[in-house]
Amino acid sequence: MPRNAAQTEIYDALGVGFGPSNLALAIALSEQPERLRTRYLERTRQFGWHRDMLIDDATMQVSFLKDLVTPRNPVSRHSFVAYLHQARRFHSFVNQKTLFPTRIEFHKYLEWAASDFEHLVRYGQTVTEIGAWQDQGAVTAWAVTATGPDGELSTTLTRNLVVATGLTPSLPAGVRTSRRIWHSSSFLSNLRDWQPPDRPRIAVIGAGQSAAEITAHLYKQHEAAEIYSVYSRYGYTQSDDSPYANQVFDPQAVDDFYYADQQTKQSLYRYHANTNYSAVDQDLIEELYRRQYSDTVSGRERLRVVNLAKISQVREIGDKVRIELSSPHLDGPLDVDLAIFATGYRPMDTDGILAPVLSHCDLGEDGRPLIGRDYRIATRPHVTAAIYLQGGTEASHGISSSLLSNTATRAGEIADSLTRTGRAATTLPVSVPQE
Ligand SMILES: Cc1cc2nc3c(=O)[nH]c(=O)nc-3n(C[C@H](O)[C@H](O)[C@H](O)COP(=O)(O)OP(=O)(O)OC[C@H]3O[C@@H](n4cnc5c(N)ncnc54)[C@H](O)[C@@H]3O)c2cc1C
Incomplete structure (x- = not known):
């Protein structure tokens, strides 16, 4: 918990991890009329996307049209096309007649987009624990503890949390x-x-x-x-990237998967595993x-x-x-x-950092938190603060959960939900104890 809690800011939303998923969220939130006070905590010292696999000539396995924004907002200024335009490579890129840029080029695009949000990101911060901030029996915020580059601990309070810590080797x-x-x-x-x-x-x-x-x-x-x-x-x-198989990455497929019964979910997963x-x-x-x-x-x-x-x-x-x-x-x-x-x-591993708050969540038969269609963890009635997951939802939302294919749409859905939740939550009193 913060040593001087009276001076601690409480954010409307805090992102854990600042890879493509939470970057897409930052963009989606910046395009909303509603302004939420947000921060992102990222373990690495600078933005990066699987840097150690940026092998020369390796290409994207998803069309550049499924960038951070285009499926959600084709006129966003953070599209891959906007990146190409400012990099003065639009025409030469088009001349290649490909939908699949190299990963090195896509990484440059992501860095370019991330540079607009530097002021919202604290790099070199590894989140180690998330605790519940209780106010007269209600959980109104989350206390997020992180370790900095020199081992210093800090705690940040937030009404909403979006965990996007990526896959685990x-x-x-x-x-x-x-x-x-x-x-x-x-x-x-x-x-x-x-x-x-x-x-x-x-x-x-x-x-x-x-x-x-x-x-x-x-x-x-x-x-x-x-x-x-x-x-x-x-x-x-x-x-298999043939057209019918590729439909499994469409936003519609998330609904088809999410609302299917357990047996259908398993079949869908099995049938389409070879797409990825x-x-x-x-x-x-x-x-x-x-x-x-x-x-x-x-x-x-x-x-x-x-x-x-x-x-x-x-x-x-x-x-x-x-x-x-x-x-x-x-x-x-x-x-x-x-x-x-x-x-x-392995899919995103939330067990470690979320373990202390699981008692405030609704759990399924397997002991894991239940996740709403808007990627929000279902919480007990005394909880007004929200936790969203970007990744780690393959069992509920299907194969695209950890992939770029659906990132723009998913980030937009979370941004919409957050704006609703954030607005509601900010009207709730959060009393911050004096030291
Ligand atoms: C080599 C490779 C190529 C890929 N290519 C494609 C592709 O072409 N198309 C596709 O759809 N998918 C691809 N993927 C899948 C991949 O999951 C997505 O591309 C993408 O990385 C998902 O973004 P993310 O932000 O959810 O996760 P990540 O990119 O993994 O980002 C997570 C971030 O969270 C940070 N973090 C982790 N733990 C903590 C913590 N405790 N505290 C603070 N920060 C933390 C990490 O440092 C990282 O920056 C690829 C994966 C790999 C490994």
Whole structure:
């Protein structure tokens, strides 16, 4: 709790995390006639979007028309087209005839948009806990505790909270990152610092888009390297971005999913998982196959696929990483200089920071908070303060919950709900105790 609570400001809305989701929210709120007093707390020292996967040539998997704003407000001044215009690249971008810019360019767009909201963001602040601020038995605000860059603690009070802390990197059980064992989420930073031996052997574990991108990048950048692409599938599977399948990312699909019964939800998820999970763009699959084939022609196999692989153990022995695995095509352990796990992400993890307030929430049978269609956590009757989630709602709102596809629309829906809630909540008395 704040040491000098009397001087503590109470915000109408506080965002935890300032990635694309809460950036889209900041823009949506700035376009509303109603002005809410807002702040965002972001762990990193500056704005960034998956910086360690900004691999040269890697392209977006969503059309630039699904930027931070266009599906919600096509005349917003924060669109990708507005960015291109001010960057004086509009015509040259159009000449490429693509809907899918490189991730590097999209990152520049996001940075450009974020720069307009610098005054609302406190960077270098890691939120560690959220507590309930009680006033005569009612929870009227949330107390958000964060750790700053030098370990200093601060607490911010807010009537409404929007948690958008993003996906959590996932590793197989028992695997820990180290100098020689990386997760794809820190790929480029680690690669910059890596001192490879003369003829490095590298294993890339996983069969999704990130695994394929990393494999292709290493193949191109490290000519002396021998790369093992290790996965449990038979081969890379193509992501389905055909028109009917793509409808699963439309805003309408959120309603279809949200109001469906549990069995239909599970079926929908299963049917459409290959639009996003463990699936790779066709061009990239073809590029990798071409490279592997030309290796067989030249007689120097630099890219080897170890498919149907079941990994049982990963450990460091001296300056090598030993991967114990069983595969029809590899007899015995695989010893490499570097193992990169592109094994994906878990949905947004709110359990840690929200744990102290769960007793004020309505929980489902699984013990997790129930979420309204407007992404607001259902709370007990004595709670007037609100918590919204951007991400982590795959089970209630469907596959687009953590993706950019629906970010503009979702942020608009939350902004509308917040403006209603914020206005109502600001009329409630919040007594701030004197020190
Ligand atoms: C390599 C890669 C490429 C992708 N490409 C696409 C794509 O092309 N299309 C698509 O639709 N989706 C894509 N995704 C999915 C991705 O989830 C979204 O692109 C997007 O990042 C979601 O935005 P977000 O703001 O919800 O989460 P994030 O971008 O992850 O942002 C969350 C922010 O919260 C901050 N944070 C976390 N914890 C705390 C804390 N405790 N306190 C304060 N701050 C905190 C983080 O530092 C981060 O800045 C991709 C994902 C990856 C990993």
